[in-house]
């Protein structure tokens with residue numbers, strides 16, 4: 001085969017959203033480079049239904065039951081050698097970040113990580129410097145090209161068509177090859193706030209400076225009847241609960257209005273909110289990337305603008 005192999009990720013027999021997005025990216029890439037598109041799922045793909053590809057390889061072995069980077073690298077190296085794709089695509093998940101660079105190295109390649117778009121060539125677009133620059137990457141030389149795709153960059157629309165046939169691939173593995181000892185899988189905290197249903201969201205970022213200032217933004221959210229959300233540093237600092245984080249490692253939201261206060265607009269944040277119907281950004285840096293997705297932008301100091309806005313909203317309501 002030439003074409004594209006998409007390595008998808010499943011947990012308890014369910015493919016994650018990012019894997020479906022990677023599949024969409026794989027289909028897009030295959031349309032550009034030809035050679036077709038196949039998928040692979042490590043362990044338990046038998047019951048999974050994947051449409052829009054020619055075949056799904058179910059990579060099965062007792063030693064792959066628990067995730068280990070050594071096991072995945074050895075198994076997928078053997079699969080890539082069998083399938084011989086020109087491109088190997090992954091979702092940019094934590095697991096992929098762990099094993100995919102080592103897999104690429106087995107083929108004397110690098111991983112082009114976190115691609116946000118694929119242009120003709122094919123050229124893979126990555127963001128640099130917190131989204132301030134877009135850089136184009138193109139593979140030179142021979143060998144499969146390994147690429148991971150950023151969450152939210154491709155639409156994971158359900159593909160029409162019949163479910164692909166599943167072919168079991170059993171790699172040759174032995175326990176001596178696997179140096180890692182799997183620990184308890186990471187469990188995400190229970191989500192008690194569902195921001196995905198909120199029509200209006202006011203989201204606060206590091207521009208707020210310190211925890212005690214968050215009340216300024218909360219007052220605006222209350223005046224607007226909005227849910228509060230935040231960028232990751234705010235939740236990492238414990239200034240707002242983790243479940244209010246928006247972005248690639250937080251919630252994905254699509255409210256009618258998303259008001260971003262003191263948020264720079266890093267790609268990991270944008271992928272969680274760029275589906276919003278209208279975006280207003282308040283930021284003192286006129287070059288902040290958030291303005292690229294904003295419908296309305298206010299360049300200025302949030303400590304002047306937010307209290308004035310709250311006052312105006314309350315006045316308009318009274």
Ligand SMILES: Cc1cc2nc3c(=O)[nH]c(=O)nc-3n(C[C@H](O)[C@H](O)[C@H](O)COP(=O)(O)OP(=O)(O)OC[C@H]3O[C@@H](n4cnc5c(N)ncnc54)[C@H](O)[C@@H]3O)c2cc1C
Nearest residue numbers: 205206207231232247248249250262263264268269284302
């Ligand atoms: C694997 C991974 C996953 C991640 N997941 C997420 C995620 O899910 N969600 C997320 O948000 N981030 C995530 N991040 C972090 C992301 O890369 C950024 O670091 C983060 O989004 C930046 O948050 P921020 O915009 O609040 O802060 P900064 O980038 O520091 O931006 C602060 C902004 O405030 C502005 N500002 C400062 N003072 C004022 C003022 N007085 N008035 C107005 N504006 C002001 C500045 O101009 C600046 O633009 C992730 C990163 C990694 C590596």
